[in-house]
Amino acid sequence: MANSMKDTYEPYVTEDGRQIGGVLMEMKNITLRFGGVVAIKDISFDIREGEVRAIIGPNGAGKSSMLNVISGFYNPQEGEVFYKGEKRPPMRPYQVARLGIARTFQNIALFDGMSVLDNIMTGRLNHMKAGMWKQAIWKGAAEREETENREAVEKVIDFLEIQAIRKTPVGRLPYGLKKRVELARALAAEPSLLLLDEPMAGMNVEEKEDMSRFILDVNDEFGTTIALIEHDMGVVMDLSDRVVVMDYGKKIGDGTPDEVRNNQDVIDAYLGVSHD
Amino acid sequence: MPTEFLYGVEVVLNGLMAGVLYALVALGFVLIFKASGIFNYAQGVLALFAALTLVGIMEGQVPFAHLINAIFGTEIHHFGWHVPAVLAILLTAAVMVLLAWCVHNFVFRHLVGQEPIILFMATIGLAYFLEGVGDLMWGSNIKTLDVGLPQGASFWLEENTAFLGGEEFYGFFIDKLDMVATLVAVLLVIALVLFSQYTKQGRAMRAVADDHQAALSVGISLNFIWVLVWSLAGFVALVAGIMWGAKSGVQFSLSLIALKALPVLMLGGFTSIPGAIVGGLIIGVGEKLFEFLIGAPYLGGATENWFAYVLALIFLVFRPQGLFGEKIIERV
Numbered sequence: 001m002a003n004s005m006k007d008t009y010e011p012y013v014t015e016d017g018r019q020i021g022g023v024l025m026e027m028k029n030i031t032l033r034f035g036g037v038v039a040i041k042d043i044s045f046d047i048r049e050g051e052v053r054a055i056i057g058p059n060g061a062g063k064s065s066m067l068n069v070i071s072g073f074y075n076p077q078e079g080e081v082f083y084k085g086e087k088r089p090p091m092r093p094y095q096v097a098r099l100g101i102a103r104t105f106q107n108i109a110l111f112d113g114m115s116v117l118d119n120i121m122t123g124r125l126n127h128m129k130a131g132m133w134k135q136a137i138w139k140g141a142a143e144r145e146e147t148e149n150r151e152a153v154e155k156v157i158d159f160l161e162i163q164a165i166r167k168t169p170v171g172r173l174p175y176g177l178k179k180r181v182e183l184a185r186a187l188a189a190e191p192s193l194l195l196l197d198e199p200m201a202g203m204n205v206e207e208k209e210d211m212s213r214f215i216l217d218v219n220d221e222f223g224t225t226i227a228l229i230e231h232d233m234g235v236v237m238d239l240s241d242r243v244v245v246m247d248y249g250k251k252i253g254d255g256t257p258d259e260v261r262n263n264q265d266v267i268d269a270y271l272g273v274s275h276d
Numbered sequence: 277m278p279t280e281f282l283y284g285v286e287v288v289l290n291g292l293m294a295g296v297l298y299a300l301v302a303l304g305f306v307l308i309f310k311a312s313g314i315f316n317y318a319q320g321v322l323a324l325f326a327a328l329t330l331v332g333i334m335e336g337q338v339p340f341a342h343l344i345n346a347i348f349g350t351e352i353h354h355f356g357w358h359v360p361a362v363l364a365i366l367l368t369a370a371v372m373v374l375l376a377w378c379v380h381n382f383v384f385r386h387l388v389g390q391e392p393i394i395l396f397m398a399t400i401g402l403a404y405f406l407e408g409v410g411d412l413m414w415g416s417n418i419k420t421l422d423v424g425l426p427q428g429a430s431f432w433l434e435e436n437t438a439f440l441g442g443e444e445f446y447g448f449f450i451d452k453l454d455m456v457a458t459l460v461a462v463l464l465v466i467a468l469v470l471f472s473q474y475t476k477q478g479r480a481m482r483a484v485a486d487d488h489q490a491a492l493s494v495g496i497s498l499n500f501i502w503v504l505v506w507s508l509a510g511f512v513a514l515v516a517g518i519m520w521g522a523k524s525g526v527q528f529s530l531s532l533i534a535l536k537a538l539p540v541l542m543l544g545g546f547t548s549i550p551g552a553i554v555g556g557l558i559i560g561v562g563e564k565l566f567e568f569l570i571g572a573p574y575l576g577g578a579t580e581n582w583f584a585y586v587l588a589l590i591f592l593v594f595r596p597q598g599l600f601g602e603k604i605i606e607r608v
């Protein structure tokens with residue numbers, strides 16, 4: 001496995017002109033067990049500022065578990081997590097979210113009873129500062145804040161081209177649009193790190209193309225760092241700057257798409273060569 | 277207008293007032309059930325506990341006086357002061373927040389993710405525990421609660437409506453306390469709706485009610501929200517406790533109004549705030565009207581004890597999702 005970029009953390013500019021900075025998030029020797037099942041075995045990798053980092057691997061490899069560790073839904077038994085250069089203590093998911101890490105779920109977790117607009121608005125909760133007493137007493141401040149948040153939400157809605165469904169209850173939307181609304185809610189938080197668990201799973205070709213474009217645009221226009229899990233190899237190769245490959249809880253590859261594609265362990269894992 | 281009809285109207289008005297109280301208790305149920313899936317059997321006891329605490333604080337009673345006296349051989353019962361009603365209500369509200377915090381952190385926090393039946397059992401335990409604590413803290417004698425609300429029939433209303441009927445109609449007979457209770461309940465519901473629609477915490481509360489995982493991912497602390505909903509349920513219970521206590525005295529039978537909330541919930545649905553309100557009003561009006569039209573003349577009266585349950589049963593058979601619930605469609 002080539003270590004071309006791992007040796008140097010100097011900021012650089014990609015071929016398509018995006019800025020990649022220093023390490024934003026670093027996972028060190030993470031091990032996660034569920035009873036007897038070891039979902040993640042001693043994995044280390046990092047995510048650099050401004051990059052699109054993919055996590056790939058066969059079913060059950062531990063990809064979602066890794067994303068859940070990053071977002072605080074699971075706490076690993078061993079290992080350390082560094083965020084923005086500081087060691088992060090074990091945290092609850094809501095605390096991680098407040099650090100500016102937003103996510104979507106493999107199985108979509110939306111507020112089905114709320115409209116698209118209200119769903120996306122919940123993404124702004126961390127930006128609503130005025131407490132309830134201030135809101136009750138000082139109407140001006142609350143209104144100004146509400147306007148700001150609405151504007152941010154409208155921007156996301158325009159960006160993801162979902163104006164037509166703003167008032168629709170989310171429960172009634174088709175699958176592809178739900179995925180898009182979930183992305184919108186995550187974006188509304190203006191995260192510094194965006195985690196996407198299979199954002200294109202179950203979509204048709206056209207929807208996949210749209211979603212790919214949105215992900216690239218988010219990264220490009222807002223400079224948002226993105227870590228995503230994806231099964232479609234073509235998509236991964238197109239989107240990501242670097243790829244982590246997992247299999248049976250272990251990391252078997254890490255590098256640029258080209259490096260990973262030519263890695264023998266990775267080829268074996270995907271061709272189903274037996275493990276010993 | 278025929279006198280019979282006017283008396284019927286009066287019955288409906290009185291039923292509405294009674295329904296307000298049922299609605300308040302049901303509202304407390306709905307708040308907790310929506311946010312945490314806990315069917316809170318203790319909601320009625322919460323109202324009792326709030327009323328007991330309010331009286332105790334107003335009268336300057338020493339909490340746990342019996343216990344203290346038994347252990348230390350002292351004879352203290354009262355601090356010797358009286359606390360004004362408004363201040364006492366605020367203090368009681370604070371006690372309800374503290375209680376909410378304890379209930380969540382000592383009990384339900386440890387039961388997150390358990391089967392609904394286990395949560396329900398825990399609330400039964402909580403109900404009896406709270407009843408015992410209320411007894412131990414403030415004593416079990418019947419207390420009068422006088423927070424200065426107007427009492428008695430409204431003569432103004434009686435005099436000014438008498439002209440509607442003939443010789444035998446003396447005007448609508450409605451208790452002033454009931455009118456105030458209705459007004460307060462309406463204000464409370466408006467405040468709750470504004471809170472849940474327009475404040476950060478209210479939005480977070482709705483989010484938690486809808487999906488826990490999604491709520492966590494946008495940075496909402498579930499524990500905070502659960503303490504919040506138990507506190508809100510505590511406030512609603514306090515209001516219900518004040519109304520009921522002012523009307524019939526603070527006594528342990530107060531916790532039984534929780535049982536009247538059950539048919540209300542079956543009508544209104546367990547997750548709908550408007551459902552709780554409309555359901556409460558329907559039960560209130562229904563049982564009074566049924567007694568007036570059918571119960572008293574043909575069935576020997578006292579139908580108010582069972583009417584609500586039978587109505588709920590009929591609803592269960594024909595519209596199990598309640599008035600406002602979405603139609604339940606079996607997925608195959």
Ligand SMILES: Nc1ncnc2c1ncn2[C@@H]1O[C@H](COP(=O)(O)OP(=O)(O)OP(=O)(O)O)[C@@H](O)[C@H]1O
Nearest residue numbers: 034037039057058059060061062063064065066106
């Ligand atoms: N909450 C949990 N409790 C118990 N075991 C779990 C839990 N979450 C994941 N696992 C186990 O950990 C292993 C890795 O699962 P994970 O969901 O991370 O895989 P994945 O790579 O995301 O797979 P997929 O591509 O199917 O989504 C599996 O064996 C799974 O059964």
Ligand SMILES: [Mg+2]
Nearest residue numbers: 063064065106
């Ligand atoms: Mg997965």
